[in-house]
Amino acid sequence: MNFAKRLLLELQEISLLAARAARGLFRTPHYVPETIAQMDSVGVGSLTIIILTGFFTGGVLTLQTYQTLASYGAVDQIGYLVAISLVRELGPVLTALMVTGRVVSAISAELGSMVVSEQIDAMRALGTDPVRKLVAPRILALIITLPLLTLVGDVVGIAGGWAVSTFLYGLPSAMYTSSVRDGITTDDIVGGIIKPLVFAFLMGTIACHKGLKTEGGTVGVGRSTTSAVVTASIIVIIADFFLAQALQVILGTSTK
């Protein structure tokens, strides 16, 4: 099979998996406990790394741009700049990438080992559809928690920016907060939530697909995990570009 054919086949398989998982959500039995357990491990489990990356990203944004803004005499706009970059762009993408590293790898490694040790076959043999029992709860958990994690990342990042501008550069606290409040619009926040919804769906399906496609023993698990993380990261960044463009058109922010 040549490259284009393989790519198409992969795309078809991913779409079918996503469709089957989506259909599974509306049929009994509903795997609510599984979904909640996944939300706990995906969401609550990722909280620490999201808080850390968010805080320091906001901090470094301030650190790098403060001098430039100062030379234009626009330091009162620092909060606006930090907030807008975080909410529109860095929050969703960085959160998605961090969660990819932590969760996508875990999902595909877990499912991959289950394939290799015949646990997936065993589950099917016992009359349970692994797509509904394993795939759907994972994708759903990602879709629910990733926007929340992104919001946390945004807020903590803005706080990080505030900390640097106040404690390092001695900017009055109120100047920072008011420029944040004035700068951000509802559209920015809506866009910042739509993005992670799409990312989560893409990441979840890629992770599950790669995991379930594992073959070739433990080496295969390593290979599919790597491939899942790499594919998901690239897809997130590519999707981010097109989403940004689409959102500009839909929300009319391009003319601003």
Place this chain on the structure above:
Amino acid sequence: MMSQASIDRPDHPAPDNRVSDNAAESTFREVDDTDRAIPAIEFRNVTMVFDDRKVLNNLSFKVMKGETKIILGGSGCGKSTTIKLVLGLLKPDEGQILVDGEDVTAHSEVQMMNVRRKIGMIFQEGALFDSLSVYENVAFKLHEQGVPEDDVESEVRRMLRFVNLEDAIDKMPAELSGGMRRRVGIARALVGDPKIVMFDEPTAGLDPPTARTICELAMKLRDLEDVSSIFVTHEMNNLDYLCSEYAVVNEAGEVVFEKEGEKLCLINSKVLMMRDGQVIFSGTDETLRKADDKYIQKFLRGH
């Protein structure tokens, strides 16, 4: 054999064409009704291709009700593939597969789920869910069906007693030895009392006494529970056990295993030997041992 008469009788037509002509060759003990003449599993000219390699080539065989079909063959000859085809875990490229007279070849995954409920499958390494305890593993099917917890517990205990592992109920799979994992796998497969059971090399890599225990479980199923099964193996001692001994309940109510003697016909095991995805032998173990084929002799003797 008494079965022959009742099947071949012309005034006793078989339901549609599901009973094939030579069904009477099989050695089942007795025919209570026409239903028993329908093979539990039937393969008709099944061909399976992986990439460019023909894993199964025009494979046809039947497993009658209550019969244990021992499939022998070297590694990579398509034994495990055969079992996975029965469960619909794989789909054949050509041919038909019938389970209980029902053609499952074209079944969708959803339809296949109903067929799978009739079948118990024991995987090579047990394939236990390692995130779940022994109890949850055995209870998996019942939990999925939403059975009340009290009933689940009594059923799980009954199954674990059958494989003699009730003490391990709260352990995790990682804490179990290879033989114990296999036995938990058997307990899990037997929940719901399936009438068809697949064994995929259940004794591979086990010490002889443990392997013997697994074979005894298979004999108990065959002789006491009237289960039809496919027993895939490449270990000759499994063949010896399954073809020369049978399980009975003695006066004290205990299950004992007796060597075949006068009651030769009691043992309902047939042997199928595969090589390169094809059947090279089908019959009883006695005829297998007398077969002229060089490969078979080499396989039996090991040189």
